[in-house]
Structures are given as C-alpha cells and as structure tokens.
Amino acid sequence: MDGFIEALASDGRSPELPEEYDYFGKLVGSWKLDYVDRNLSCSVEGEWHFAWVLEGMAIQDVIILPSRATRTETPHPLTECGTSLRIFNPETRAWDVVYGYTGKIFRLEARKQGDMIVLTNLEDANRKWVFASIEDDRFHWQNITVQDDGTWHVNADLYAERA
Structure with a gap:
C-alpha cells in the first residue's frame, strides 16, 4: 500500500499547472x-x-458525512x-472532475465565474456544485439547481473550517 500512496500523492502543484488555474x-x-x-x-x-496527486496536476479529496468522530x-x-478527482485539462483550461460514492458517479467541469468556482454536471447543466468562497481557514460550498427562469435554487450549503 505504501507504494500506491507514494505514487499517487504529490508534494504540491506541478510547475506545468499555471498558477492562474490553481483553483x-x-x-x-x-x-x-x-x-x-x-430540502x-x-x-x-x-x-x-484534500491532497495534491498525480504529480501535482490533480487534487483528490475524501468527504465523510457524518464525520468519523460524530458517527453513531x-x-x-x-x-x-x-471521493473526487480533479484533473487540470491544459487543452480546455478547465478542470475535469469525477465524484463517486457507493452507487453514484458524477462527471463535472470546473471553471471560475468571478470569485466562484462552478462545477457543472456534464449530464445535466442545471446541476452545479459551487465553491462560493475559499479563504485560508474557511470555505463555503453549495449544491445548486438552476431553475427554468435561470435563478439558482440552493439545495445544500456546506460551511467548512480548517481542522
């Protein structure tokens, strides 16, 4: 297992990943x-x-709900x-993203929109995951459905603080 982790994990961003796309x-x-x-x-x-992986061209994460400390x-x-795998695509200048958990896989594309990072579901463009803000010690994430009139309905908010 150590060989796998060593091959997967990276110490930081690859110099081939332009800083302006280090979302x-x-x-x-x-x-x-x-x-x-x-809802x-x-x-x-x-x-x-979250961790840098694949020689610094990708970020992988693991999300656990409820946390291991609060599980009953x-x-x-x-x-x-x-888990999500976010891989920078130099051709599109966007991030190709796949998220999966038991029984589900989602493919998304991440792009900046103003100060937000918007991940659009490739199978349903009306479904979005949005990093509304990212600071050094906190971030705000939202699960969004775009309504027929273009307004955003927030299905879920996630408020995070650095552990």
Whole structure:
C-alpha cells in the first residue's frame, strides 16, 4: 500500500499547472464541516480532506458525512463517503472532475465565474456544485439547481473550517 500512496500523492502543484488555474490548491488539507440540506431541513457534521496527486496536476479529496468522530450506530439521513478527482485539462483550461460514492458517479467541469468556482454536471447543466468562497481557514460550498427562469435554487450549503 505504501507504494500506491507514494505514487499517487504529490508534494504540491506541478510547475506545468499555471498558477492562474490553481483553483483548488487552497483546499489542500483537512476540514471540519457543517453540511446543511435545505430540502431535507437537516444538517450533519462532517470532514473533508484534500491532497495534491498525480504529480501535482490533480487534487483528490475524501468527504465523510457524518464525520468519523460524530458517527453513531443510528444511520444519519445524510450519510455519505465519497471521493473526487480533479484533473487540470491544459487543452480546455478547465478542470475535469469525477465524484463517486457507493452507487453514484458524477462527471463535472470546473471553471471560475468571478470569485466562484462552478462545477457543472456534464449530464445535466442545471446541476452545479459551487465553491462560493475559499479563504485560508474557511470555505463555503453549495449544491445548486438552476431553475427554468435561470435563478439558482440552493439545495445544500456546506460551511467548512480548517481542522
């Protein structure tokens, strides 16, 4: 297993990844989070871990809801353990993203829109995941559905603080 981790993990961003496209580098590290599902009217504490991988051209993460520290024997309605792989695509100047958890895989493309990073679902452009803000010690993420009139309906908010 050590050989796999050593081959996968990277010490930082590749010099081949232009700094202006380093959208996700600030996320590297571990985060405590509060995930608020607006449709189910419930929330859960979780954890999210990000690391540079694939010689610094990609970032992989693991999200765990509820967090391992707060998990109980009673299943929570927002239980999920998943991983994303974000790979910079030099041809499109965007990030190709795949997210998966048991029984689901999503393909997305990430681009900057103003100060936000918007990940658009490639199978349904009305479904978006948005990093609304990323600071050194906190970030705000949203699960969005674009309505027919173009307005955004927020399905979930995630508020994270660096662990």
